Amino acid sequence: MSEDLSVLDREVASVISSIPRGKVTTIKTIAESLGDKRATLAVFLSLKKLKNRGIEGWHRVVRENLQADPDAIPLLKAEGVTIRGNAVDRSFITGRVRKSAILLRMRYAQRMMRDSLVLKEVGDVRTAAGVDVAYVGDVAFGACVVMDRNFNVVEKSVVKVKALFPYIPTYLAFREFRPMYLAARRCEFDVLFVDGHGLLHPELFGEACHLGVALRKPTIGAAKSLLVGEIYGNKVFVNGIHLGWVLGGSYISPGNMISIDDSLKISKMFLLNRSQPEPLILAHMESKMASTKQS
DNA sequence: GCGACAG
DNA sequence: ATCTTGTCGC
Ligand SMILES: [Mg+2]
Numbered sequence: 076m077s078e079d080l081s082v083l084d085r086e087v088a089s090v091i092s093s094i095p096r097g098k099v100t101t102i103k104t105i106a107e108s109l110g111d112k113r114a115t116l117a118v119f120l121s122l123k124k125l126k127n128r129g130i131e132g133w134h135r136v137v138r139e140n141l142q143a144d145p146d147a148i149p150l151l152k153a154e155g156v157t158i159r160g161n162a163v164d165r166s167f168i169t170g171r172v173r174k175s176a177i178l179l180r181m182r183y184a185q186r187m188m189r190d191s192l193v194l195k196e197v198g199d200v201r202t203a204a205g206v207d208v209a210y211v212g213d214v215a216f217g218a219c220v221v222m223d224r225n226f227n228v229v230e231k232s233v234v235k236v237k238a239l240f241p242y243i244p245t246y247l248a249f250r251e252f253r254p255m256y257l258a259a260r261r262c263e264f265d266v267l268f269v270d271g272h273g274l275l276h277p278e279l280f281g282e283a284c285h286l287g288v289a290l291r292k293p294t295i296g297a298a299k300s301l302l303v304g305e306i307y308g309n310k311v312f313v314n315g316i317h318l319g320w321v322l323g324g325s326y327i328s329p330g331n332m333i334s335i336d337d338s339l340k341i342s343k344m345f346l347l348n349r350s351q352p353e354p355l356i357l358a359h360m361e362s363k364m365a366s367t368k369q370s
Numbered sequence: 371g372c373g374a375c376a377g
Numbered sequence: 378a379t380c381t382t383g384t385c386g387c
Contacts, residue, residue: 116375208377210378242378244375250378251377271376281376302376326376 078213080124082240083114086175087121091132093173097154099135099143099163100172110178117241137163181246185280191288192280197266197333202229203345204264205354206255206286209366213238216369217254218361221264222354224344232261233365244302245278247271248285255286266293266333266341268355273328273338274318275311277303287331294330295338297351301326324350 080088090105102122106114126133126144134147141162143151148158157164204221215238221230234257240249251271259267272281273296283296296319304311304319304326311319311326319328320339323346329338345352351359 113375208378210377212379242375242377244377247376276376296376298376300376 078124079237080128081121081213081238083109083117083177083243084121084124086177087118088125088130088132090173090175091122091125091130091136094132094135094169097156097167098169099137099151099156099167100169101137101139101141103139104170104172105136108172108174110176110180110182111243111245113245114178114243117243120241137168141165141168178243178246181249182278185278185285188285188288189278189280191331192284193332194329194334195332197293197337197341200224200265200341200344202264203266203268203341203352203354204230204259204262205268205270205352205356205358206259207270207355207358207362208251208254209359209362210238211366214366215251215254216362216365217251217256217258218358218365219255219258219262219267220354220357220361221262222345222357226345226347226353228357230262230264231361232258233361234258234261235365235369245276248282251282252285252289255282256289259286259290259292264292266295267330268295268297268342268345268352268358269330270297270299270351270355270359272296272298272302272319272326273330274335275302275304275313275326275328279313279318281328281330283328283330285330291332293332295333295342295352296328296330297325297342297355299325299350322346325352 269283273283287294
């Protein structure tokens with residue numbers, strides 16, 4: 076069983092179908108025509124998929140250094156494109172390709188939802204949950220694990236859904252939201268840890284914010300590496316503003332309905348001797364286990 | 371060789 | 378995120 080084309084794959088297919096015969100464009104140009112050059116790697120992976128399915132136009136895309144895929148060379152030569160070594164002659168490059176608003180619309184959605192964020196002190200926290208996702212191809216297994224303050228697991232849920240979108244830096248929630256949301260919605264908790272950033276995001280709206288707004292629940296982002304910001308001591312700053320923390324190997328920031336100070340306080344409360352707060356460690360294991368058992 | 375981009 | 382080897386215990 077092969078994977079379905081993702082929403083992004085179809086956008087890429089649409090863009091490359093607009094490249095005239097006898098012309099080529101670059102991977103980065105396609106990413107930009109979708110709205111963000113950060114999608115360059117995802118476009119590269121998309122093209123590989125389109126090539127394997129023989130979708131028209133895949134061969135008219137080259138790397139930034141003008142190198143063409145070896146399998147594309149005979150096809151390009153047949154259309155009259157001049158190739159020296161593996162590189163296409165510059166005169167055949169076009170930047171005039173169809174544009175898509177997909178990433179711009181996603182960015183806009185983040186900015187709109189950002190207005191719903193509330194940063195305030197969290198109430199009493201008796202239970203905390205963690206959500207994470209594991210993958211087998213494009214099948215996503217989302218897991219939510221709830222613990223009390225003595226680290227006893229009080230509730231768990233696992234869901235299995237198709238991943239409809241690839242990973243693109245700064246758009247992670249558009250890949251992981253559904254499995255995370257569906258798993259979390261089935262549980263009861265006072266605060267939710269999310270395996271990804273909260274405010275530590277170029278739009279101040281990371282995955283943890285996205286989930287917090289949708290669930291209308293306090294959420295905390297806890298990521299294993301930094302996406303934006305600079306570290307001074309145990310604080311993380313973005314554009315000179317203190318938005319998060321370094322804590323035991325993870326980067327903590329508010330998602331929604333919690334203050335910056337409380338995000339640290341609650342994270343410490345649920346931290347054992349590991350790289351992330353315990354509910355996330357367990358959610359990670361739970362999702363991974365579900366993905367291994369099934370498929 | 372450099373830089374990189376949460377998961 | 379996933380892909381991988383060899384090794385150990387059952
Ligand atoms: Mg994860």
